[in-house]
Amino acid sequence: MKKVYNFSAGPAILPREAMEAGSRACLEFQGMGMSLLEISHRSKEYEAVVADACAIVKELLGVPDGYKVLFLQGGASLQFAMVPMNLLGENETAAYLNSGVWADKAIKEAKLFGSVNVVASSKDANYTFIPKDYAVPADAQYFHVTSNNTIYGTQLQRFPESPVPLVSDMSSDIFSRPVDVSKFGLIYAGAQKNMGIAGTTLVIIREDWLGKNKRKLPSMLDYKVHADNDSMYNTPPAFAIYMALETLKWVKAQGGVQAMQKRNEEKAALLYGEIDRNPSFKGTCAVEDRSRMNITFVMNKPELEGAFLKEAEAAGLSGLKGHRSVGGFRASVYNAMGLDGVQALVDVMRNFDQKNS
Ligand SMILES: *Cc1c(COP(=O)(O)O)cnc(C)c1O
DSSP states (O other), X not given: OOOOEEOOSXXXXXXXXXXXXXXXXXXXXXXXXXXXXXXXXXXXXXXXXXXXXXXXXXXXXXXXXXXXEEEEXXXXXXXXXXXXXXXXXXXXXXXXXXXXXXXXXXXXXXXXXXXXXXXXXOGGGTTOSOOOOOOOOTTOSOEEEESEETTTTEEOSSOOOOSSOEEEEOTTTTTSSOOOGGGEEEEEEETTTTTSOTTOEEEEEEGGGTTXXXXXXXXXXXXXXXXXXXXXXXXXXXXXXXXXXXXXXXXXXXXXXXHHHHHHHHHHXXXXXXXXXXXXXXXXXXXXXXXXXXXXXEESSGGGHHHHHHHHHHTTEESOBOOTTTOSEEEEOOTTOOHHHHHHHHHHHHHHHHHHO
16 A cells, blocks of 8 residues: 555544554454444443443543543534533523634534623634633533634643633544543544544533433433433444544553653644744744644745645645635644654655745
8 A cells, every 4th residue: 555644634544553453343343253343232242342432531531530431423513512402501601712613613503502602712813823811701501612723723722711611622632632621521522533433422521410401302412311321322333433442542552642742742843843944834823822733834925835735745645735714734643643744744845945945
């Protein structure tokens, strides 16, 4: 197979080891003579997959007692609605930080269910920074923040102080660094950025938030129903949960989220160093808010961007085209991307600049 470095924002690069385990499981799972894709989700072999996946999430993030780990469907986008549907009453307020398009979508859904206080927004600046000076109302049910803004390349370097529990969309940086889970009422993440493939969404929720429903809910949209059934109320996305388990086993084998943080800091330092040094390129967002997962940059001569992209693709660098709302380039350097991939990109940037300046 031709060596390609996958810089795509999502679905995204996965550890080789996880894909090999997934390939084997597709043919035969644990000596059962059947594929993982065809066995009952009620088999003891598969129940162990879900139990192990929950356990490794707790272990890697140091999830304290009093939280439930769930694997749901519907992507992070369904969580935009499920969070307020479960936790925000019609006459109550939730606080939201508008730091990107995903946050904006979460706000739109929350408005269907209660009142939304957008404490700050960087929308007018095309989300090139994360707003910092704001007050969170003490009577809010929760304060929703997006930990990493996948499209714009900004990331919360630390989570804000808040008088009310945080709810966070961590779709694009979960398991990339340690987090203090006790500050959060709920954390959610679609799997396909940094922890597996599309099809499942991780939810970590405070147990005392289960069943405090603010309205009548269909069973499939009620966190408590999923919690009471250990994510097996209905047929779970069996293969997606298995891929999450194998991806997280790889994270653990690398040394866990501390090791991931170190690796991600090294990669980001290498690439941002080149963006700042190389006269052909420049970053797109506030330096102090720069993401270690999605690194966005443009060219000082935008007319050269097509040529650069071609050259990068010829060198085996895939998925670098920036999101249409930012333009330029976006290098997604999730956990599974090694320093060698980032070095390959830096080499192409250097060569391009030397040839074209
Ligand atoms: C990709 C992404 C989403 C949307 O995820 P889906 O699983 O496709 O619904 C939401 N939030 C963030 C931060 C994302 O990066």
